[in-house]
Amino acid sequence: MNNQLVTNNTIEITSETLKRVLDYSTDEIYIIDRNHKIVYVNKVCERHYGVDPSTIIGRDNKELFDEGYWGPSITPIVFEKKQPVHIIQDTYLGAKLMTTAIPVLKDDEIEFVIFTSQEIHHYRMMEKPTTILNQEKNAPGKHPTFIANSPEMKKTLKFCQKIAVVNSTVLIKGESGTGKSILANYIHQLSTKRDGPFFTISCASIPEELLESELFGYVPGAFTGAKKSGKQGLIELADKGTLFLDEIGEMPLHLQAKLLHVLQEKEFLPVGGERMKQADIRIIAATNRNLEEMVEQKLFREDLFYRLNVIDINLPPLRKRKEDITPLIYHFLYKFNSMYNLESTIAKDCLDLLTAYNWPGNIRQLENVMERLVVTCDDIIQMEDIPDLIKHNSKVNATAANSNTLDSAVEDVKKTMVRTSFKKYKSSRKVAEDLDISQSKASKLIRQYCGDLRGDTED
DSSP: OOSEEEETTEEEEOHHHHHHHHTTOSSEEEEEETTOBEEEEOTHHHHHHSOOGGGTTTSBHHHHHHTTSEESOOHHHHHHHOSOEEEEEEETTSOEEEEEEEEEEETTEEEEEEEEEEEOOSOOSOSSOOOSBOOSOOOTTOOOOBOOOSHHHHHHHHHHHHHTTSOOOEEEEOOTTSOHHHHHHHHHHHSTTTTSOEEEEETTTSOHHHHHHHHHOBOTTSSTTOOTTOBOOHHHHTTTSEEEEETGGGSOHHHHHHHHHHHHHSEEOOBTOSSOEEOOOEEEEEESSOHHHHHHTTSSOHHHHHHHTTEEEEOOOGGGOGGGHHHHHHHHHHHHHHHHTOOOEEOHHHHHHHHHSOOTTHHHHHHHHHHHHHHHSBSEEOGGGSOHHHHHHOSSOHHHHTOSSHHHHHHHHHHHHHHHHHHHHOOHHHHHHHHTSOHHHHHHHHHHHOGGGGGGOOO
């Protein structure tokens, strides 16, 4: 036997065989040595932290903790007590884990620590809906958590950490759905104004005649229908905090002039008012339009553009940061499992297919698709659950791509087609018509591949 030796009822398994066996565990298995170096982790870590095991083996365990992948840390406790320890941990993707740390002792000193982590189901992760940013207050010196594994986003976040501590205006550019508002909140939480409010407004979603009063507020009697007490605008409400202006390219020109005055003079005039009010705020703006072209076309003020563009950040689309897709998939899986009190998981071929898709709607589209999959699947998200739009436009056929031989690839594709058709029609006759095969062959294939789906067939 190539992978194991059998002698006197003892089976000696090679390390490679053992690793493959441990990868089948539903629990995370994670081992560090006496120097806190990671010596082994199984594939479940991808589900919990969104990282490939090969990228973290050999790294210092504390580095990953400091980067916010999980918390609180169980390691100091087990090294102090030198006995098994149990703790509940949260991962930055939104999973809650019951973690056990077991020390392996030699001469009463720790040689290795074996961690096993199991997901805890049926709990509420947050009282309000989560985002890709952990929006809880952060301890001093700690960065807020932003889901990013790709080099592009890690570089972007490092830049944000650098510029967050100054009060310069920031302009975030990127396609719709890339997470511009989340990045703005990330910058706010790292800034000196993090204890102040964070307000956001979409300049495109509010009618022009209402946008001015929403931003600048108004005094009593400013116009017909105005509140007798007047109204504070977002610029005033965001005092000592941050105001995020989304879709700034949609702001009317006459309001652009008033915003420019706020940026230059740190003061504003409410609608109908006669006295200026001070504005101690930081402005972060975002757009999915080309403002330079709008300036040339006289659709956007040139002076405002330069005022907003003090610090510019280009947020790449999801298709250009593929490494972020898997952790985001698991994040949304945990989020909607918690929201709907479910325990859905996702099959490996589906994960690969979703990762290969281009996601023209970016993170917003991915979130919506994951919500649909979680609430409509039968415990495990299978290929037949994936929307046709994604299956037909993915760059690879994940089912076939994961097969080792031509025969197994053909078998996997056949299984997927039969299950998809049967789940849709629940009838061997209709499956036969759909796949252009005989009904007897359809019946045989249904018995072979759809045993778990045959609860209520039509024939």
